[in-house]
Structures are given as structure tokens and as C-alpha cells.
Amino acid sequence: MALKRMVLGGGACAAALLAFSVSAEAKRARCFTTDDGYFPCSYRAIDDAGSFRISAPGYPTYVLEIDGPGFAYGFVNLGHRNLPLPGQYVRSRDDGACWNNPQTSTKLCAW
Numbered sequence: 119m120a121l122k123r124m125v126l127g128g129g130a131c132a133a134a135l136l137a138f139s140v141s142a143e144a145k146r147a148r149c150f151t152t153d154d155g156y157f158p159c160s161y162r163a164i165d166d167a168g169s170f171r172i173s174a175p176g177y178p179t180y181v182l183e184i185d186g187p188g189f190a191y192g193f194v195n196l197g198h199r200n201l202p203l204p205g206q207y208v209r210s211r212d213d214g215a216c217w218n219n220p221q222t223s224t225k226l227c228a229w
Contacts, residue, residue, distance in 0.1 A: 147172065150216070150227040151180065161228045172228050180226055182207060182217055190217060192226065 149159035159174040173179040179195040192203035205221030216227035
């Protein structure tokens with residue numbers, strides 16, 4: 119299933135709004151998402167726990183908000199809407215820059 123099309127209802131959008139509003143210095147990176155493949159992006163840490171945002175012109179903005187060591191919840195910005203992604207993301211054992219969602223078989227990476 120596509121990351122951009124999977125959306126849950128609920129109050130988790132408030133956390134995404136906060137995550138999108140926190141600012142830190144962006145770094146150039148190479149990103150990968152199941153929907154978009156590889157693309158150059160900006161990586162921005164958004165808290166001390168390791169939560170981050172990736173963005174690039176022509177691509178959705180993704181946020182992974184750390185829930186605990188090795189676990190995170192994802193959000194996507196589609197234009198003017200911040201939407202939670204279903205399921206929980208787990209940090210990859212093979213590549214720490216990647217996060218996998220075993221429930222939806224999606225992957226998000228930033229190097």
C-alpha cells in the first residue's frame with residue numbers, strides 16, 4: 119500500500135502539526151520512500167529523541183516521530199494537510215537510517 123494513500127483518523131494530527139512547526143537546521147540528504155524511490159532531500163531533526171522531517175520539492179514531506187527506542191509513528195504532509203500514517207515504524211536492523219512499517223510493508227530512509 120502506498121504511504122501517501124494510507125491515512126488514519128484521530129487526534130494524532132496534533133502531534134504532526136507540532137512536529138512540522140519545530141525548526142532546526144536542515145541538512146542535505148538522500149532519501150527513499152516506498153512510494154517515491156530515491157531522491158535528494160532535506161533532513162531536519164525536530165527533537166532530542168531522534169524525530170525527524172524529510173522534505174524535497176515535488177515530494178510529500180514526511181515526519182517520523184520517535185515513540186520509544188527503535189519505534190516511531192509517521193506523518194505525511196499532502197499540500198495543506200498533515201496526515202498520520204497507519205501503523206508503527208521500526209528502525210531497520212540492517213540500516214539504521216531506514217524505518218520499516220511491518221503492518222503496511224512501507225519503508226522510509228534518510229542518509
